[in-house]
Amino acid sequence: MLRVELRAQPSKVWSYASPLLALALTVLIGMALFMLLGKDPLRGLQVFFWEPIRTPYAIGELLLKATPLLLIALGLAVCFRSNVWNIGAEGQFVLGALAAGGVALLAGPDSGRWMVLAVLLAGVAGGMVWAGLTAWLRDRFHANEILVSLMLVYVAIQLLGFLVYGPWKDPLGYNFPQTKTFEAAARIPRLFDGSRLNIGLPIALALAAGIWLYLFRTLSGFAQQVGGLAPAAARFAGFSSRRALWIALLVSGGLAGLAGALEVAGPLGQLTPYVPAGYGFAAIIVAFVGRLHPVGIVLSALLMSMFYIGGELAQSRLGFPKSITGVFQGLLLFSLLACDTLVAYRIKWGK
Amino acid sequence: MSSTPRLELSAITKRYPGVVANDNVALSVEPGSIHAVLGENGAGKSTLMKLIYGVAKPDAGVMRFNGQQVQVRNPQEARSLGISMVFQHFSLFDTLTVAENVWLGLDKQLSLREVVERIESKASEYGLELDPRRPVHTLSVGERQRVEIVRALLTRPQLLILDEPTSVLTPQAVESLFVVLRQLAAEGCSILYISHKLHEIRELCRACTVMRAGRVVGHCDPSRETNASLSRLMMGSEPELLRARDQAPGELMLDVRELQLASEDPFGTDLHGISLQVRAGEVVGIAGVSGNGQGELLCALSGEDRRAAPGSVQLAGVDLSQASPGLRRKHGLHFVPEERLGRGAVPTLGLAHNLLLTRHDAVGPLGWLRLGVLRAQADEIIARYKIKAGGPDAVARSLSGGNLQKFIVGREIDCNPRVLIVSQPTWGVDVGAAAHIRSEILALRDAGCAVLVVSEELDELFEISDRLHVIADGRLSPSVPRAEATVERIGAWMSGLWPSESSQAEQPARQGLNAAREATDAQG
Numbered sequence: 072m073l074r075v076e077l078r079a080q081p082s083k084v085w086s087y088a089s090p091l092l093a094l095a096l097t098v099l100i101g102m103a104l105f106m107l108l109g110k111d112p113l114r115g116l117q118v119f120f121w122e123p124i125r126t127p128y129a130i131g132e133l134l135l136k137a138t139p140l141l142l143i144a145l146g147l148a149v150c151f152r153s154n155v156w157n158i159g160a161e162g163q164f165v166l167g168a169l170a171a172g173g174v175a176l177l178a179g180p181d182s183g184r185w186m187v188l189a190v191l192l193a194g195v196a197g198g199m200v201w202a203g204l205t206a207w208l209r210d211r212f213h214a215n216e217i218l219v220s221l222m223l224v225y226v227a228i229q230l231l232g233f234l235v236y237g238p239w240k241d242p243l244g245y246n247f248p249q250t251k252t253f254e255a256a257a258r259i260p261r262l263f264d265g266s267r268l269n270i271g272l273p274i275a276l277a278l279a280a281g282i283w284l285y286l287f288r289t290l291s292g293f294a295q296q297v298g299g300l301a302p303a304a305a306r307f308a309g310f311s312s313r314r315a316l317w318i319a320l321l322v323s324g325g326l327a328g329l330a331g332a333l334e335v336a337g338p339l340g341q342l343t344p345y346v347p348a349g350y351g352f353a354a355i356i357v358a359f360v361g362r363l364h365p366v367g368i369v370l371s372a373l374l375m376s377m378f379y380i381g382g383e384l385a386q387s388r389l390g391f392p393k394s395i396t397g398v399f400q401g402l403l404l405f406s407l408l409a410c411d412t413l414v415a416y417r418i419k420w421g422k
Numbered sequence: 423m424s425s426t427p428r429l430e431l432s433a434i435t436k437r438y439p440g441v442v443a444n445d446n447v448a449l450s451v452e453p454g455s456i457h458a459v460l461g462e463n464g465a466g467k468s469t470l471m472k473l474i475y476g477v478a479k480p481d482a483g484v485m486r487f488n489g490q491q492v493q494v495r496n497p498q499e500a501r502s503l504g505i506s507m508v509f510q511h512f513s514l515f516d517t518l519t520v521a522e523n524v525w526l527g528l529d530k531q532l533s534l535r536e537v538v539e540r541i542e543s544k545a546s547e548y549g550l551e552l553d554p555r556r557p558v559h560t561l562s563v564g565e566r567q568r569v570e571i572v573r574a575l576l577t578r579p580q581l582l583i584l585d586e587p588t589s590v591l592t593p594q595a596v597e598s599l600f601v602v603l604r605q606l607a608a609e610g611c612s613i614l615y616i617s618h619k620l621h622e623i624r625e626l627c628r629a630c631t632v633m634r635a636g637r638v639v640g641h642c643d644p645s646r647e648t649n650a651s652l653s654r655l656m657m658g659s660e661p662e663l664l665r666a667r668d669q670a671p672g673e674l675m676l677d678v679r680e681l682q683l684a685s686e687d688p689f690g691t692d693l694h695g696i697s698l699q700v701r702a703g704e705v706v707g708i709a710g711v712s713g714n715g716q717g718e719l720l721c722a723l724s725g726e727d728r729r730a731a732p733g734s735v736q737l738a739g740v741d742l743s744q745a746s747p748g749l750r751r752k753h754g755l756h757f758v759p760e761e762r763l764g765r766g767a768v769p770t771l772g773l774a775h776n777l778l779l780t781r782h783d784a785v786g787p788l789g790w791l792r793l794g795v796l797r798a799q800a801d802e803i804i805a806r807y808k809i810k811a812g813g814p815d816a817v818a819r820s821l822s823g824g825n826l827q828k829f830i831v832g833r834e835i836d837c838n839p840r841v842l843i844v845s846q847p848t849w850g851v852d853v854g855a856a857a858h859i860r861s862e863i864l865a866l867r868d869a870g871c872a873v874l875v876v877s878e879e880l881d882e883l884f885e886i887s888d889r890l891h892v893i894a895d896g897r898l899s900p901s902v903p904r905a906e907a908t909v910e911r912i913g914a915w916m917s918g919l920w921p922s923e924s925s926q927a928e929q930p931a932r933q934g935l936n937a938a939r940e941a942t943d944a945q946g
Contacts, residue, residue, distance in 0.1 A: 290789035293778055303765040306726050307757075308779035309747030 074419045085413045090360055093406035100402055110389055118388060119381030131266035137376035138271045139330035143354035144372060145282045146323030148363040154299035155319040159220030160327040161351025162227035163198040167328025168335040169231055170197025172250060172342040175257035182256040190257050190336045198328015199321050206320040210313055228347055235342050249343040259337040271333035283365040327351060356404045426489040428453045428612040429581055434483030436469055443469040445636040456603060456613045458623040458644060460656055461633035462852035467616050471583050475507045476500040506579035508570045510586045514558045521554035524573045544575050548602050563713060564595045583614045588622060592711055593913035600626055620649045632656055657853050672702030675872035676841045677736040683722055683729060691715040691896045698898060700872040707887030708876045709912050715896035716876050720845050724757040725750045737841060751780060754840030758831055760849055766830045769819035773811060773829060774800035776818055781837055807832040824855030831859055835866055842866060843874045848882060860886050880909060894918035
């Protein structure tokens with residue numbers, strides 16, 4: 072019989088191996104799924120894991136999609152490590168996009184390049200304000216941050232809808248619900264010709280390093296984590312839980328807002344009702360698969376981006392249903408949660 | 423005695439990952455005897471009891487009950503054999519009545535009314551006063567223990583296991599517990615009595631099995647031993663001797679005046695007009711049964727609770743009533759809480775990082791952490807206090823209670839506090855480490871620090887304090903010098919019965935009346 076036994080110490084090996092095992096399980100279950108759908112599993116795998124890295128252009132697209140996931144997940148890692156459960160990064164992403172879009176719409180044909188900076192800062196501020204609402208309600212009224220942040224996502228989406236169907240609608244846009252495309256001065260500069268990849272990626276990587284330094288090399292980052300690991304110890308030490316709440320939400324809101332700004336002023340180039348693409352929710356999975364660690368999150372953001380692109384390719388080339396991306400994300404998260412048992416427990420055969 | 427032993431264990435072995443908790447243990451308990459199992463924390467006593475009661479299974483060994491070889495797979499089987507256990511931590515539901523709590527653990531054939539009757543008859547049989555209809559949250563700790571004992575007795579046990587039963591009782595309540603246990607033994611019930619309190623074992627037991635590091639290291643008749651010989655058996659060596667030194671206390675350091683505070687916890691204790699002074703170079707002890715306001719007082723002193731009125735907590739003339747814990751530390755007020763894991767230290771972080779909770783010597787500009795400095799500092803504390811740990815990065819959870827406590831106390835002592843407040847300095851700590859911690863506290867006092875110790879162990883307070891207060895029901899007694907404190911006197915005060923400061927007569931202070939009533943209840 073199979074028996075689960077507590078380990079004396081959490082296993083170092085398994086804390087690294089568990090995400091890999093989870094990935095392997097996801098692939099296996101995915102293949103079984105392909106077969107059930109009557110598709111060639113090897114072809115499916117190829118579309119998911121090979122096509123997205125086959126050409127330089129494809130790699131560019133992969134990195135482009137990974138950027139917002141990486142940014143949002145970094146902020147969420149700070150939140151979750153502080154025991155602050157921000158589930159509404161999607162809303163903060165939308166508000167960042169809105170604020171950035173609003174500034175970008177102000178740009179004229181003769182605006183300078185500083186406009187880009189204003190657009191990005193507006194995005195950060197927008198995300199911070201939206202997350203700050205959650206922080207304020209929690210701090211002032213003890214409202215549950217999970218519910219508040221989640222519900223604010225839908226408010227943010229309605230706000231976006233109101234603006235693009237109403238006051239911000241492009242008068243020359245044949246009545247489509249979208250703003251005019253932004254002036255070149257307000258668009259994010261691209262890194263290379265022949266790729267949509269933009270400066271968002273180096274910014275995100277620099278921020279990953281920054282968050283790593285903050286979490287593991289500063290007293291403030293340490294205080295955030297103590298608040299999450301042992302609230303009584305944080306109180307004993309005198310680390311303020313209110314401060315931790317505000318820092319966590321403002322950092323993650325700001326990063327999600329930045330991701331929104333990079334998205335609208337980058338590949339999208341205008342505001343449409345399709346700005347919210349689920350990055351804010353997918354980033355929750357990215358953060359956990361990446362072990363709430365900046366380096367892990369860089370890797371898991373790439374993986375999640377692969378699922379997004381693979382899912383789209385599977386739709387167009389193999390006729391898979393649209394929900395296949397979501398199924399893969401869910402499979403990965405569940406496998407990871409299951410495999411994480413192995414970190415603290417060992418499985419033994421015998422009585 | 424030549425009769426069949428009630429319980430006989432031979433070659434019992436139990437391994438946990440990384441440790442052998444019981445190694446080839448043998449134990450034999452005669453019918454009707456009160457048998458002590460003595461050992462330091464971590465010696466394997468509790469594990470052995472869990473094996474007997476079926477909570478855990480031995481890896482090897484044989485257990486015989488009344489001569490029959492048995493395998494106890496779970497506590498239900500143990501109870502059906504006639505083995506009952508009263509745990510150190512009670513398992514009662516606060517919102518249910520006594521009878522309902524007992525009912526939960528019994529056969530469901532009985533009606534609640536029958537259970538009430540049985541509790542009443544069993545309680546009166548042993549002179550245990552208990553109202554089965556009272557909700558558990560209204561009971562004192564001593565009364566809760568009585569519920570557990572009556573619950574155990576209702577199953578008509580032939581063997582009753584008591585795990586550290588006196589740690590939550592006043593000395594008077596301990597005496598009445600002993601009366602019950604002697605009566606039980608006289609009726610033929612065997613009792614296994616787990617403790618590390620030597621004088622209790624010497625008073626109560628005629629047989630004793632001593633354990634050390636998972637092994638049985640000796641048998642004796644405790645009534646013929648001395649405290650010293652018993653502790654030598656238990657530890658394998660002499661405890662460090664404490665240097666008592668009379669020293670004139672210096673200037674006033676910690677000054678608490680009329681501290682009044684409603685508890686944040688609905689089941690907590692409000693503090694009423696607490697006044698307390700600690701001078702440089704003295705140790706002031708606060709005795710009392712847990713849950714009488716110690717936790718609330720300590721939070722108000724440490725800064726974890728900052729609602730105290732201005733002026734009520736002062737350090738060397740500086741008002742710190744509403745200062746943060748960090749600011750209090752800057753003024754030299756350090757605190758060692760009773761909960762080591764989760765409050766005094768973060769269980770999953772390394773020792774070096776745990777220094778950052780109270781000390782910021784390794785923090786550079788902009789909050790930058792100098793990890794090298796931090797590790798060196800942790801190494802130094804580990805070496806100086808002889809802490810057994812796998813280096814500065816060993817997670818706090820991996821240390822034994824005693825070693826972690828030494829680390830936490832060391833962390834605070836190492837920064838030369840002006841006032842050190844220690845709660846339960848040796849709770850759950852083995853005797854060797856306890857002696858070490860006490861001698862460090864005394865050394866700190868000799869160096870001119872003002873020390874306030876809150877403890878439930880009277881022995882410990884008598885050993886290290888220069889003056890003693892007692893806390894009961896959120897009120898603090900006047901202080902007595904150690905020389906004038908006796909167990910009887912302090913014990914009576916623990917029930918709230920102390921003379922009011924205005925009159926010299928030994929009559930209960932007016933504000934102590936409520937507590938006094940509860941205490942007489944508790945003594946039953």
